[in-house]
Each structure stands twice: as C-alpha cells, then as structure tokens.
Amino acid sequence: xxxxxxxxxxxxxxxxxxxxxxxxxxxxxxxxxxxxxxxxxxxxxxxxxxxxxxxxxxxxxxxxxxxxxxxxxxxxxxxxxxxxxxxxxxxxxxxxxxxxxxxxxxxxxxxxxxxxxxxxxxxxxxxxxxxxxxxxxxxxxxxxxxxxxxxxxxxxxxxxxxxxxxxxxxxxxxxxxxxxxxxxxxxxxxxxxxxxxxxxxxxxxxxxxxxxxxxxxxxxxxxxxxxxxxxxxxxxxxxxxxxxxxxxxxxxxxxxxxxxxxxxxxxxxxxxxxxxxxxxxxxxxxxxxxxxxxxxxxxxxxxxxxxxxxxxxxxxxxxxxxxxxxxxxxxxxxxxxxxxxxxxxxxxxxxxxxxxxxxxxxxxxxxxxxxxxxxxxxxxxxxxxxxxxxxxxxxxxxxxxxxxxxxxxxxxxxxxxxxxxxxxxxxxxxxxxxxxxxxxxxxxxxxxxxxxxxxxxxxxxxxxxxxxxxxxxxxxxxxxxxxxxxxxxxxxxxxxxxxxxxxxxxxxxxxxxxxxxxxxxxxxxxxxxxxxxxxxxxxxxxxxxxxxxxxxxxxxxxxxxxxxxxxxxxxxxxxxxxxxxxxxxxxxxxxxxxxxxxxxxxxxxxxxxxxxxxxxxxxxxxxxxxxxxxxxxxxxxxxxxxxxxxxxxxxxxxxxxxxxxxxxxxxxxxxxxxxxxxxxxxxxxxxxxxxxxxxxxxxxxxxxxxx
DNA sequence: GAGCACTGC
Numbered sequence: 109x110x111x112x113x114x115x116x117x118x119x120x121x122x123x124x125x126x127x128x129x130x131x132x133x134x135x136x137x138x139x140x141x142x143x144x145x146x147x148x149x150x151x152x153x154x155x156x157x158x159x160x161x162x163x164x165x166x167x168x169x170x171x172x173x174x175x176x177x178x179x180x181x182x183x184x185x186x187x188x189x190x191x192x193x194x195x196x197x198x199x200x201x202x203x204x205x206x207x208x209x210x211x212x213x214x215x216x217x218x219x220x221x222x223x224x225x226x227x228x229x230x231x232x233x234x235x236x237x238x239x240x241x242x243x244x245x246x247x248x249x250x251x252x253x254x255x256x257x258x259x260x261x262x263x264x265x266x267x268x269x270x271x272x273x274x275x276x277x278x279x280x281x282x283x284x285x286x287x288x289x290x291x292x293x294x295x296x297x298x299x300x301x302x303x304x305x306x307x308x309x310x311x312x313x314x315x316x317x318x319x320x321x322x323x324x325x326x327x328x329x330x331x332x333x334x335x336x337x338x339x340x341x342x343x344x345x346x347x348x349x350x351x352x353x354x355x356x357x358x359x360x361x362x363x364x365x366x367x368x369x370x371x372x373x374x375x376x377x378x379x380x381x382x383x384x385x386x387x388x389x390x391x392x393x394x395x396x397x398x399x400x401x402x403x404x405x406x407x408x409x410x411x412x413x414x415x416x417x418x419x420x421x422x423x424x425x426x427x428x429x430x431x432x433x434x435x436x437x438x439x440x441x442x443x444x445x446x447x448x449x450x451x452x453x454x455x456x457x458x459x460x461x462x463x464x465x466x467x468x469x470x471x472x473x474x475x476x477x478x479x480x481x482x483x484x485x486x487x488x489x490x491x492x493x494x495x496x497x498x499x500x501x502x503x504x505x506x507x508x509x510x511x512x513x514x515x516x517x518x519x520x521x522x523x524x525x526x527x528x529x530x531x532x533x534x535x536x537x538x539x540x541x542x543x544x545x546x547x548x549x550x551x552x553x554x555x556x557x558x559x560x561x562x563x564x565x566x567x568x569x570x571x572x573x574x575x576x577x578x579x580x581x582x583x584x585x586x587x588x589x590x591x592x593x594x595x596x597x598x599x600x601x602x603x604x605x606x607x608x609x610x611x612x613x614x615x616x617x618x619x620x621x622x623x624x625x626x627x628x629x630x631x632x633x634x635x636x637x638x639x640x641x642x643x644x645x646x647x648x649x650x651x652x653x654x655x656x657x658x659x660x661x662x663x664x665x666x667x668x669x670x671x672x673x674x675x676x677x678x679x680x681x682x683x684x685x686x687x688x689x690x691x692x693x694x695x696x697x698x699x700x701x702x703x704x705x706x707x708x709x710x711x712x713x714x715x716x717x718x719x720x721x722x723x724x725x726x727x728x729x730x731x732x733x734x735x736x737x738x739x740x741x742x743x744x745x746x747x748x749x750x751x752x753x754x755x756x757x758x759x760x761x762x763x764x765x766x767x768x769x770x771x772x773x774x775x776x777x778x779x780x781x782x783x784x785x786x787x788x789x790x791x792x793x794x795x796x797x798x799x800x801x802x803x804x805x806x807x808x809x810x811x812x813x814x815x
Numbered sequence: 816g817a818g819c820a821c822t823g824c
C-alpha cells in the first residue's frame with residue numbers, strides 16, 4: 109500500500125487552495141482503491157453476498173479485502189436497514205489501523221460512519237456503520253446481545269489464524285445465523301429482504317435451534333450475512349463447516365520472494381543463521397525462538413564482527429520480542445545508519461503482529477516456540493517445534509513487502525514437504541474454562557455437542573467443566589450457577605480470577621485483589637535484560653515481599669501510584685505518562701505491562717461496582733489477604749516434601765518455584781501458585797506462601813479427604 | 816545458575 113499521508117493540513121506551497129488539495133487527495137485515494145486486485149471483482153462479491161448466507165473469501169496478502177469489502181457492502185446498501193457491518197480482527201492494532209485507513213478513504217471522521225472498538229478504546233458512535241473490532245470483543249458483545257442484532261453482515265477476517273476467539277465466534281455465528289433466519293420467517297415472511305437461501309436454511313434447521321439462545325420476543329431481525337476471509341489456500345474446511353458455503357478466490361499483490369533451502373540438515377541452526385547473515389547483502393529478518401536465543405545470537409554476532417576487517421563491520425543487529433519494552437522495540441523500525449545494514453533478530457512477533465519496513469532477506473530456521481497444554485495435568489509447556497507450511501510461507505512473505513526478496517530456509521527442501529499444512533488451532537492447545545463459561549452464559553448448555561469447527565478433546569472439556577464446578581460457577585448438573593456463575597461470566601478475566609474477586613469481597617480485601625488480578629492478567633511486569641541482570645534483580649528485591657509474588661505485585665502497583673500522586677498532582681496526562689516511564693525505567697518494571705494493568709484495573713473495578721460488590725481494603729492485614737488467596741487458588745497448592753521438592757496437591761506432580769519468583773530459593777511448607785509451566789522442569793509461576801491448615805479450613809470440599 | 820513464543824476480553 110503506497111503511503112499517503114493525510115494532506116488535508118498541508119498547503120502545498122500555498123499554490124493550491126485547501127479544497128483543491130483535498131479533492132486531489134481524494135482522487136489519489138480513489139485511484140489507489142481502483143488499482144487493488146479486489147476492485148476488479150467488486151460486483152461479483154456483492155452479488156455473491158446478496159445471494160448466499162455465507163461466503164468464504166480466500167484473499168492473498170495485498171488483495172485489499174480488509175479495507176475494501178466493507179465499503180463495497182456499504183455502497184451496495186447492506187446498511188440501509190440501519191444495521192451495521194462488523195469486521196473482526198484477531199489483533200487490536202489491525203482493527204485500529206484498518207479503521208483509520210477506511211475512514212480516510214471514505215472521507216469521514218473516525219468514529220462516525222467508520223469506527224473501531226477494542227478493549228479500553230471505543231471509537232464508535234450511533235452512526236457507525238462499518239465497525240472494525242477484535243474477535244474477542246464481538247464475543248463479549250454477544251453476551252449482551254445474543255442475536256448480534258445490530259449487524260446485517262459480519263466479516264470474520266484472518267480466519268486462517270484460528271485463534272480461540274475466531275473458532276468460538278464462528279460456532280456462535282453459525283447458530284445466530286440460523287436463529288435469525290428463523291425470527292425473520294416468524295415475522296410472517298413480511299421481510300422483503302428474504303431470499304431463497306433464507307427459506308432453504310429455515311427448512312434445514314431443527315425446531316430447538318433458537319431455544320438455546322435467549323429469545324428476543326417480537327423483534328424482527330433480518331438474516332445475518334457472514335463472510336469468512338482467510339489467507340490460507342485451503343478454503344475447504346471453512347466451506348465444509350458452513351454447509352458447503354461458496355468460496356471465492358481473490359488475487360493478491362506481493363513481490364516475488366526466492367526461496368532457498370540448505371543441501372542437508374543443519375545440526376546447529378543458530379550457527380547456520382549467523383553464517384547466512386554474513387552472506388546476505390541487505391536488511392535481514394531472522395526468526396528465532398525466544399529472548400534467550402536472541403540475546404545469544406546478538407552476543408555471537410558482536411564477537412564475530414570484531415574479528416572482521418573494518419569495512420565488513422557495517423552490520424547493526426536489533427532484537428525484537430514481545431516482552432521487550434516498547435522504546436527498545438522501536439529501534440527495530442528505524443532505518444540503519446548510512447552504509448550499515450540491519451539485522452533484526454525476532455521471535456514470532458514479526459510474523460504477523462509487526463511489520464518491519466525495508467526487509468529484503470528472511471532467514472528461517474524452521475522452528476518456533478509454541479505453547480501446549482496438557483488437560484490431564486493442567487501443565488502448560490513451551491516447546492520448540494517445527495513450523496507449519498503456512499507459517500513458513502508467512503515468514504518468507506515478509507521479504508516481499510516492498511520489493512523482490514529472498515528467503516533462506518535453514519533446512520532441506522524435502523523437510524518442507526513433511527511439515528504440517530497449518531498450525532494446530534489454538535482451541536486444541538489451551539485451557540477451555542473461559543470459553544466454556546462464556547458459552548454457558550450464551551445459553552449453550554451442552555458443550556459436548558456444540559458445533560465446534562474443530563472439537564477440543566473430551567478430556568479438555570471435562571477438565572474445564574470440573575474446574576468451573578469446583579469454582580462454584582456451575583451447579584451439580586453443570587448449569588451456570590446464580591449469581592456466582594453469571595457474575596463470573598460477566599468479568600473479562602480468567603474464571604479463577606473472577607472467583608477470587610467475588611471471594612475477596614467476603615474477605616474484605618477486594619481492593620487488594622483487584623490490583624492482584626489486574627497484575628496477574630498482564631504480561632511480565634519485571635524486565636530483566638541479560639546485560640543488567642544484577643541491577644534489575646536488586647531493583648526487584650527492593651520492592652519484593654517476603655510473602656510472595658502476589659503481595660510484591662501489589663507493592664509495585666501501589667508504589668508507582670504513590671510516586672505518580674506525589675510527583676504530578678494536577679499536571680497533564682502526558683506528564684503523568686512521562687513520570688511513569690521514568691519510574692518504570694528506574695525500577696526495571698515494564699511500563700507497557702504496568703499501564704495495561706492499570707487499564708485492566710479500572711475496567712474491572714467498573715464491572716465489580718456495577719455488580720454491587722463493596723470495595724474494601726484489608727489495610728495492613730496481609731494475613732487476611734493470603735487467606736483469601738488460599739480460598740481462591742486452593743486448586744493450585746503445593747507442599748514441600750521431606751526431600752525438599754514441592755508436590756502439587758491436586759495432581760501429585762513434582763514442581764518447583766519458578767526462577768522469576770521472589771520466593772525462589774526459600775523453603776516454605778506450603779504455597780499457592782497461579783500456573784504451572786513446563787520448560788526444562790515443572791515450574792510454579794506467581795507463588796505465595798500460605799499456612800497448610802488454611803486449605804482444609806477454606807477449601808474443605810476439595811481437601812476433605814486429607815488430614 | 817536457573818528462565819516466559821504470540822495474541823485477546
């Protein structure tokens with residue numbers, strides 16, 4: 109996409125009037141829109157969507173589908189009934205940037221006809237007709253409006269990524285679609301928008317389809333059109349899922365990327381990557397598995413450069429990974445100084461989440477660190493595994509954004525053929541408690557027979573149902589409990605954190621627990637660069653609580669709050685942000701994470717207040733607070749064995765305190781933790797010491813059989 | 816001396 113800065117405020121030499129400049133600019137935009145591959149099939153797409161309930165669009169990168177299709181549909185009158193076009197994205201940034209772009213193309217103010225809505229940031233109004241949003245947000249909307257009645261069309265973009273939200277959303281949309289065509293028919297077929305396909309669909313459906321959705325009595329909602337957009341070549345799975353829905357292919361526009369393979373297998377891909385870096389001649393993007401590996405390669409590169417002649421030292425390496433503070437991430441986006449070439453050492457973040465300009469070469473070792481979840485043990489693991497074919501293609505595509513590029517895959521071509529076509533959908537790799545709670549709140553009682561695109565294992569479903577039951581969210585017959593289950597479903601948190609809040613109200617420490625769940629809901633709070641390990645560790649120890657990580661989080665949150673209150677009473681928002689950045693830097697706290705935690709905190713506080721829970725503080729009585737933690741996280745308790753190891757009480761597994769925990773190296777009889785992660789060993793993350801007697805007292809239903 | 820890929824409500 110050519111960069112077209114908004115020229116509205118730029119008076120070109122004063123020679124052209126403002127309105128002329130604007131006209132010229134709009135003309136330029138129109139030309140650009142017409143040149144997109146999708147423009148050639150506008151009429152056909154509009155017709156297909158008019159005639160089909162569901163349409164699958166396979167659009168390659170650069171086809172313009174995300175920005176153009178909603179505009180086509182708006183123009184074709186899909187909003188005439190006052191209903192909006194919703195477009196979902198897996199990522200926040202995408203929703204925001206695309207909405208901004210489309211508002212500009214339409215010549216309207218963002219938040220008017222075109223807007224976006226993501227968590228913490230709603231840029232929509234009553235007049236918004238094209239609404240971009242995250243898929244998770246639309247799922248939340250469904251809790252309040254089960255028919256999604258304000259939309260005439262929903263476009264699910266990037267469906268090939270198969271995030272857990274996309275998968276659940278597709279299942280839900282299928283249901284909503286059927287239900288809505290039924291209500292449309294119930295209204296005496298008076299809706300002229302009814303088409304043959306609507307009545308065909310109505311005949312196919314069972315009588316009880318609507319019964320699981322809350323009935324919207326007397327309302328006449330027109331049928332819902334659904335468009336599933338995917339970049340994967342395989343449209344079949346989507347088409348089959350939607351009863352043989354029609355699929356349309358739209359060409360993309362990318363520069364060619366030559367792909368090279370190694371002759372034989374590489375024993376050491378880090379070594380091979382470094383060799384390849386020195387053979388390429390432009391800006392390079394190297395995909396590595398994690399922070400540790402990136403830092404190792406950085407070190408090796410520096411070492412190697414020192415042994416080269418001066419004229420060959422013009423290489424600048426920059427790391428980028430998610431937990432890197434944003435100021436340092438920015439360095440990857442800056443052009444290298446004249447005469448230098450840039451090597452970006454990146455994790456998966458550079459696959460889809462960020463696009464680094466100027467990349468001509470991609471080095472792909474063919475591995476990725478991926479999360480896996482074992483429902484039996486409740487342990488998450490991070491393993492280095494081969495990428496999928498789709499992932500390899502995505503990576504190589506990063507070299508062809510601005511011109512022809514090259515991709516070096518550090519494995520032989522026959523290995524590529526052996527790779528899985530696509531990555532295992534997230535829904536098969538994670539804990540389902542949250543998803544199940546939401547489905548239950550949407551009226552889906554029988555999870556086992558819910559029409560998932562890809563069904564999670566029976567074990568995973570059963571385990572999560574069990575967990576929700578133990579938390580009191582479900583009754584004995586696995587129905588959503590009242591009020592606890594309903595309250596928990598309303599909170600945008602892991603169910604166990606929602607439960608902790610409800611309990612904290614009874615323990616009079618809701619203020620502390622609000623901070624806790626906010627801090628637990630965000631990415632790592634402490635930042636520990638390898639080269640400043642001692643300094644960062646000292647900073648952490650200054651603020652740490654001997655009781656454990658939970659109280660340490662409260663300390664961090666409150667200390668920063670106090671600092672802000674003292675240093676900028678009454679000053680501007682920018683000043684506050686600046687002060688916060690300063691405080692974070694001095695204390696080796698990740699500013700992005702802490703800001704995020706403050707956002708979560710205020711959002712959740714709002715929800716909790718709305719539920720009528722009283723926010724009280726336990727003051728200095730942290731014993732009370734730890735008892736409350738015990739009551740909430742009783743399933744995650746571990747006790748120390750005579751041999752010094754810890755054993756998780758629920759599963760009996762040997763576990764250890766995570767090296768990042770403030771309790772690392774301490775010896776307490778009993779602890780609670782938030783999650784189990786398996787890397788080189790089974791680690792408990794976020795740990796607090798408790799009295800073992802509290803377990804029997806506060807979670808007798810779980811520990812009844814124990815002495 | 817150990818060790819957290821990436822999203823999202």
